[in-house]
Amino acid sequence: xxxxxxxxxxxxxxxxxxxxxxxxxxxxxxxxxxxxxxxxxxxxxxxxxxxxxxxxxxxxxxxxxxxxxxxxxxxxxxxxxxxxxxxxxxxxxxxxxxxxxxxxxxxxxxxxxxxxxxxxxxxxxxxxxxxxxxxxxxxxxxxxxxxxxxxxxxxxxxxxxxxxxxxxxxxxxxxxxxxxxxxxxxxxxxxxxxxxxxxxxxxxxxxxxxxxxxxxxxxxxxxxxxxxxxxxxxxxxxxxxxxxxxxxxxxxxxxxxxxxxxxxxxxxxxxxxxxxxxxxxxxxxxxxxxxxxxxxxxxxxxxxxxxxxxxxxxxxxxxxxxxxxxxxxxxxxxxxxxxxxxxxxxxxxxxxxxxxx
Amino acid sequence: xxxxxxxxxxxxxxxxxxxxxxxxxxxxxxxxxxxxxxxxxxxxxxxxxxxxxxxxxxxxxxxxxxxxxxxxxx
Numbered sequence: 342x343x344x345x346x347x348x349x350x351x352x353x354x355x356x357x358x359x360x361x362x363x364x365x366x367x368x369x370x371x372x373x374x375x376x377x378x379x380x381x382x383x384x385x386x387x388x389x390x391x392x393x394x395x396x397x398x399x400x401x402x403x404x405x406x407x408x409x410x411x412x413x414x415x416x417x418x419x420x421x422x423x424x425x426x427x428x429x430x431x432x433x434x435x436x437x438x439x440x441x442x443x444x445x446x447x448x449x450x451x452x453x454x455x456x457x458x459x460x461x462x463x464x465x466x467x468x469x470x471x472x473x474x475x476x477x478x479x480x481x482x483x484x485x486x487x488x489x490x491x492x493x494x495x496x497x498x499x500x501x502x503x504x505x506x507x508x509x510x511x512x513x514x515x516x517x518x519x520x521x522x523x524x525x526x527x528x529x530x531x532x533x534x535x536x537x538x539x540x541x542x543x544x545x546x547x548x549x550x551x552x553x554x555x556x557x558x559x560x561x562x563x564x565x566x567x568x569x570x571x572x573x574x575x576x577x578x579x580x581x582x583x584x585x586x587x588x589x590x591x592x593x594x595x596x597x598x599x600x601x602x603x604x605x606x607x608x609x610x611x612x613x614x615x616x617x618x619x620x621x622x623x624x625x626x627x628x629x630x631x632x633x634x635x636x637x638x639x640x641x642x643x644x645x646x647x648x649x650x651x652x653x654x655x656x657x658x659x660x661x662x663x664x665x666x667x668x669x670x671x672x673x674x675x676x677x678x679x680x681x682x683x684x685x686x687x688x689x690x691x692x693x694x695x696x697x698x
Numbered sequence: 699x700x701x702x703x704x705x706x707x708x709x710x711x712x713x714x715x716x717x718x719x720x721x722x723x724x725x726x727x728x729x730x731x732x733x734x735x736x737x738x739x740x741x742x743x744x745x746x747x748x749x750x751x752x753x754x755x756x757x758x759x760x761x762x763x764x765x766x767x768x769x770x771x772x
Contacts, residue, residue, distance in 0.1 A: 378713065382734045564733040565753040568740060604737055 343529050343585055346470040349481075350524040351670045353412050353517035356633060356640040357403040357681040358389035358510070362626070365507050379507060384603030388510030388628030390490040394686045397428045398436045400513025401484035402443050403683040408515045409444070411678055416445060420478025422452045423469050425461035425485040425632045427542075427661070429454055430687075440484065443687060451476070458540070459599040459660025460530075461485055461632030462514075463668050467528045469518050479520055486513030487631035489560075508602070510628030514636040517676075529582045530666040531574065539566045540661040567660070571605045575659045576612035582655075582667045583613070590615045593669065594652040595642065599659055600624035600634040609657070632658070639677055649675040704769045705762065707746070711738040721763040739765070747771055 364387040366376055380386050391400070401424065409416060422444070424437040431439075437452035446452075451472060457464050462485045469481040489509035543549055545557030575598070583589060590596070596615045598606050600623055610620045623634070623641040630637055635656045643652065651673050659665035705719050712728075712735050725731045736756055743749040749768050759765055 378730070378734060382738070563753060565736055565740070565751075565756060568737050569750070569752065604741065608741065 342531075343527065344467060344471075345525055345527045346467070346474050347525045348520055348522050349470045349473050349526055350519050350521040351466070351516060351526075351672050351676075352519045353408050353676040353678070354514070354636050354639055354672065355404040355408040355411075355678040355681060356512055356514040356637040356644075357400040357407070357683050358512045358627070359391055359395065360682045360684050362389055363387050368507075382602065382604055383508060384606075384622060384624050385508055385628045386625050388490060388507075388626070389512060391488045391511040392684060392686070395488070395511070395684070396430050396686065397426045397486045397488050397511070397513050398424070398430050398440055398443075398484075399686045400511070400683065401486050401515060402440060402513070402687070403681050403685065404513055404515035405440075405444055405482060405484060407678060407681050408517055412517060412676070414480060414517070417447045417449075418479040419446050419482055420450050420476055421469055421472045421481035422446060422450055423455060423465050423472075423481070423483050424453075425455045425457055425465040425483070426487055427456055427458050427631065428488045428491070430689075437484075439687075439689075449478075457662065457664060458487065458631045459601065459629075459634065460658040460662060460664040460666045462516075462635045463528065463656060463658045463666035464530065464664070465632070466516065466518070466526070466668055466670075467530065467666065469516075470526050470528075473518055473520055481518040483516040483518065484513065485516070485632040485636065487511070487633065489631050490628065508629050510630045512627060512630045512633045512637055514633045514640070516636055524671075526668060526670055527582075527586060528666060528668045529578055529585070531578060531664070533570075533574075533663045536566065536570065536663045539563045539570065539663055567601075568605060570663055571601055571659050572608045572612070574663075574665050575605075575609045575657050578659075578665055578667050579609070579613045579655070579657050582669070586669070588655075588669070590619065592653065593619065593655040595639075595654050596620045597635050597638050597654050597656040599657065600627070600629055600638060601660065602629070631660075634658070639672075640680055643674040643677040644679040646674040646677070649673060699769070699771070701763075701766055704766050707742060707769075708739075708762065708765065711735075711742050719762050721761070721766065723762045725759055725761060743768065
């Protein structure tokens with residue numbers, strides 16, 4: 342479905358990770374040949390992972406504070422905060438509410454969480470844009486990220502599932518939107534829930550509260566089904582988007598794909614006739630960062646730019662759901678901040694005594 | 699295309715030494731035949747032979763010759 346949202350603009354972006362970068366060569370206990378093949382095929386040579394007490398919300402908080410400060414935004418004018426994640430702080434309440442408190446935003450603020458992964462940045466941008474266009478507020482904040490490395494550190498070691506333990510990285514991002522007359526954003530969004538089992542964390546929810554082995558926090562992925570999905574549906578949607586908007590790869594400065602793995606990304610670029618040098622690759626450093634992968638790729642490429650200009654980015658996220666979505670937007674590179682490193686976490690001070698008071 | 703040429707293609711994408719595979723090689727015995735190797739196979743079959751492999755078809759491969767049968771230029 343194509344959605345056009347008028348009078349909104351993406352004006353800023355930031356991403357945060359932990360201070361420590363782990364090389365796969367050092368953390369993997371596999372033989373050298375296996376590791377070499379993994380790095381070559383996936384494109385991942387290492388990643389940042391959260392410390393045991395850090396959550397996605399901590400990274401998003403650090404990115405958002407930096408963005409708000411650098412852009413000199415009056416916090417009272419931020420009326421929307423959407424948090425896209427699959428690794429929320431609590432089962433309830435929505436982490437967006439806690440982030441509103443931590444960021445000290447006004448009570449005149451719409452806050453909620455969205456449970457989406459690799460397509461989540463584009464879906465989140467769609468939702469923030471829609472809300473921004475239809476409310477009186479000036480700014481909307483999209484926070485997106487996951488701590489999938491933390492989640493996958495629990496994955497069983499097995500031949501088929503091995504890649505998952507090294508593939509993912511932890512991070513959080515913040516993207517700022519502003520109302521601006523004349524600018525519009527166009528989105529193309531799809532879902533195929535028939536394939537919901539292709540990527541699933543089946544235990545620990547209300548459907549299957551307990552897992553047979555007592556460990557609930559891991560996801561399983563059907564690698565082949567996901568590969569076939571991504572290399573078919575993502576290029577189809579991108580080509581449809583370019584057809585509907587009357588654009589070609591020449592109209593864009595960069596193609597920003599969800600950083601799934603390098604083999605998938607190269608095929609998507611090929612099938613959409615994008616020259617590979619226009620395709621951003623950040624997963625060598627960050628791994629697959631789920632809903633953060635598109636903004637983190639832009640931060641990686643343009644965050645330290647000394648020669649400011651305006652870029653037109655074509656972005657496509659695809660994955661768990663199965664869900665996929667495409668958007669294009671212009672952004673001044675001066676609005677894309679350098680990577681933020683943080684080892685801080687939210688000390689909620691929660692203990693059982695709070696329940697009985 | 700001969701079986702030898704097709705086997706050479708498989709050895710190349712899986713980064714195996716020449717002569718590692720034969721038509722009767724059992725795939726389960728090939729250490730390198732993991733999920734990444736299967737993705738490389740999907741790409742090869744699509745690009746070179748126009749064949750789209752699904753997970754079920756791949757699960758059905760027992761020996762190298764099962765793959766060779768599908769390596770036919772349409």
